[in-house]
Amino acid sequence: MANQHSITSADEAKQHPEYLAALKELLYQMADDDFILAYRGSEWLGLGPHIEEDVAFSSISQDTMGHAVMFYEMLEELGEGKADDLAQLREASAFRNAILVERPNGTGHYKENPHFDWGYAVTRFYLYGLFKQTRLESLVHSSYQPLTLAARKMLPELGYHLYHWQVWMNQLAVGSQEGYDRIMQGVEKVWQDAGDLFVFGSKEVDMVKFGLIESGQTLAQRWLEKAKQALDACVLPWPGMPQTTELSGRAGQHTPDLTEVLNTLSEVYRIDPAANW
């Protein structure tokens, strides 16, 4: 990583416009990734395979939402406005999450015929978790100190999430033909979108130059190794290089599914954004 001396506070970051712009861009990507995927996780409430898993999955989604809050609060400190507003009042085109996290859980709607895909849930949350771990491990060495501290706090919690999903992967993939098929379908579906995770957008060069994070290319390599080990452990074939989506989530290009998500999750907040919750 580059030379940069460490920036210890939001106020200090604000004195360097180029640094600030790259930092904000990175924070939006991470906040939006966690926020939208946590929302997708929360849509499983009451629909998990059994009651114990329902509680565990909901708890994991809460944790992930908590991580998103930490990133939004950092943006608030950097002068981007209230964290709640950032999460709930922006238009879809302002969101920087990868396409993978906005994909619906399956067919149907939460309130109407939810025919959600458990194989996709397990593979998406697990493979995204491995990506997030790779990203946080890189952030431990970030030049922005508040980010290194946050990454250190998040890593143990994420480790537990990964343990949870890895057990599910293994149970399903090794347990029966149906489980194996559904996990494989999940992996294939994740693979169609996975490339988008490692696109860090127009500010990537600055992010690397300022020592905020390593390049998407570097992280992709590490993730590929982790993913390979994970699939090997479940005796699943290697699907090759992941594809890149037509739309680039980091550039604010999104599917109509994200708009629907944002309309649903901010419905109440938008009635009266000034109210105290």
Add this chain to the structure above:
Amino acid sequence: MSENKQTFSVYEVFSQKSPTASFTHQFSLLAPNHEVAMTMARENFMRREPAVNIWVVKRDDIYVLPPEERPHLERMDNKAYRETKGYGDLQAKWRYHKEQYERKNAAK
């Protein structure tokens, strides 16, 4: 679903609050095997309390004292010496016997 139920078992969950604490029984849950039981355990029962370690035990693997044997756990109440408090009046007893001995000698 009915097929699923047959392969699920009850697991008892124990946790340890600190490395020197005893394991405490938390609750039970349904799971198809130890691995799944373990992943469910923390999020279901240790969301608020700290835990440094967890045990999950299949309830069927716990050998329980048969109900007809349980009355035999009752003990006669003449074994105070096995309890710590059995040593509490040792000095008083010693004094008593000493006085008895001295009185006997004086009478001679």
